[in-house]
Amino acid sequence: MAYTLEINGQSHEVDLPGEVPLLWVLRDTLGMTGTKFGCGVAACGACTVHIDGVAVQSCQTTLETVDGPVTTIEGLGTPGAMSAIQRAWVEHDVAQCGYCQSGQIMQAAALLAETPDPTDDEIDAAMWGNLCRCGTYPRIRAAIHTAAKTIQAEG
Template identity: 75%
Template sequence: MATTLTINGKPHQVDLPDDVPLLWVLRDEVGLTGTKFGCGVAACGACTVQIDGEAVRSCQVTLSDVWGEVTTIEGLGTPDNLATIQQAWVDHQVAQCGYCQSGQIMQAAALLAENPAPSDEEIDEAMQGNLCRCGTYPRIRAAIHDAAAKLKEA
């Protein structure tokens, strides 16, 4: 069935079964490979994207369940103009292997949109579903605090 999705502000028409996970629509049909497959059961957060600003696990959202505009890591910023949260990730050297980072950043961006000055506890709670095998959690927290401060200044 043909479906039109708005992804990163642009319309994309796909002709796929309604039960195809959004993750595979993004990666295989639209060519946005920044969103990663991690576990397939919404336990790791590597596939996190936003729908209307809400962080969701794209491996568990089916095409028929998409209710609004999808934003992926490619929609936050560009290499020449990083989003504030992306720049904070670079400044704090968060990524080691980097595999989980697009999901981490998408979750963090949703957190900051909802709570522009989160405490350590609020960051930990919001980010608990995003796993990092490299263990960069202290850097993730520092980057979120830094981004929050810079967004407050803007």
């Protein structure tokens, strides 16, 4: 069946069974590989995207239930025009292997949209579901604080 998705401001038509998770629609059908497959059971956060600005795990969001505009890591910024949060990630030299970082950044972006100046505890709570095997957590936390300040300063 054909579904129409709005992703990063662009409309896409896909013809797939409705139970296919959004993650695999993005990666395999639309070739948008910034969103990562980590566990398939909502246990790692690598596949985090936004639907209507809310962070969701795209491995558990079926195509037929997508009910709003989708934002992926590609929609947040590009290497030539990074968002404040992505710039903070680079400034803090956060990534090691980098595989989980798309999901970490999407989760952090949703947090900052809700809570512009989060405390460490608020960050820990919001980021609890995003695993990083390289152990970059301290730098992720520092980058979120930096991004919060930048976003507030830039208005």
